[in-house]
Amino acid sequence: MAKKEFTSVQIFSILLGLCIVSSAILAWVYNVTKQPIADVEAKKKQDALRQVLPAGTEKIEVRQFKYKGKDVEIQDGFDKNGAITGYAYEAETDKGYGGTILFLIGIDAGVEINAFVADHKETPGLGDNIMSENFGSQFKGKGLHNFKFKVMKDGGDVQAITAATISSRAACDAFQKGLEMFEEFKKSPK
Numbered sequence: 001m002a003k004k005e006f007t008s009v010q011i012f013s014i015l016l017g018l019c020i021v022s023s024a025i026l027a028w029v030y031n032v033t034k035q036p037i038a039d040v041e042a043k044k045k046q047d048a049l050r051q052v053l054p055a056g057t058e059k060i061e062v063r064q065f066k067y068k069g070k071d072v073e074i075q076d077g078f079d080k081n082g083a084i085t086g087y088a089y090e091a092e093t094d095k096g097y098g099g100t101i102l103f104l105i106g107i108d109a110g111v112e113i114n115a116f117v118a119d120h121k122e123t124p125g126l127g128d129n130i131m132s133e134n135f136g137s138q139f140k141g142k143g144l145h146n147f148k149f150k151v152m153k154d155g156g157d158v159q160a161i162t163a164a165t166i167s168s169r170a171a172c173d174a175f176q177k178g179l180e181m182f183e184e185f186k187k188s189p190k
Helices: 008-052 127-131 165-187
Strands: 059-067 070-078 084-096 099-108 113-119
Touching: 008 099, 008 113, 059 165, 070 165, 084 165, 099 165, 113 127, 113 165, 127 165
Parallel strands: none
Antiparallel strands: 059 070, 070 084, 084 099, 099 113
16 A cells, blocks of 8 residues: 655645644633632732731722822721721832842831732742741831831841842832832822
């Protein structure tokens, strides 16, 4: 029996058919997983907000604020009686050792840092210690009026993480900028 050879048109048609089928399968998988992924992301954000807002926060409302030409989202936290418990917002810096560090900062009603969580690419075991309780406790209850957001080497109040001064400086930079932005937010009309 003779071996059948395919023409260029037949090979092209087969490959085109495979591409169309593959694209259809990818589109179907994307549509099936899009909503569950969005739900997981929304839950992660809610969990992070609950972590940084003061205890007793029952309800969260989102407000938009324009700062230096950028839209910023501020989440207001309220207790069960409708009194403000605190605020949460994102602050970022591009001065991290591993690149951009994004913080979700919680501010209590007295405009002092309550807690924070970060998304970063800092070196594991060194720069990622910006998320440690030891480092983070330096910022709890601090604000622009009672704290210098610089490492001690630079004349500030922050004890840098050993061998991770760049990450420590980056955290200070993000908090300083974030609190300055928040001060402008507080002055803006509601």
